[in-house]
Amino acid sequence: MKIYHICEICQQVFDASEVDGYEGTVEMQGICHECSVEMGFAEVPITGLRPYYH
Structure with a gap:
């Protein structure tokens, strides 16, 4: 069986996987x-940014 993960916002397929044993x-x-x-x-992630505290 082929599983397609579809984005709710842009409606694009963002991942696909396959499970053996099913059609x-x-x-x-x-x-x-x-x-x-x-x-x-x-x-x-922002690299090189150091937090500033008072």
Whole structure:
């Protein structure tokens, strides 16, 4: 069985996996990394930034 992970926002396939022993296809909804970064759900690592405390 082929599993397609489809982004709820941009409707693009962002991952695909396969399970042995089953036939057919399945779609699973989720949010891709690009859309989660744009919406602020995922943190973008900032290297070289030092926190400043009083």
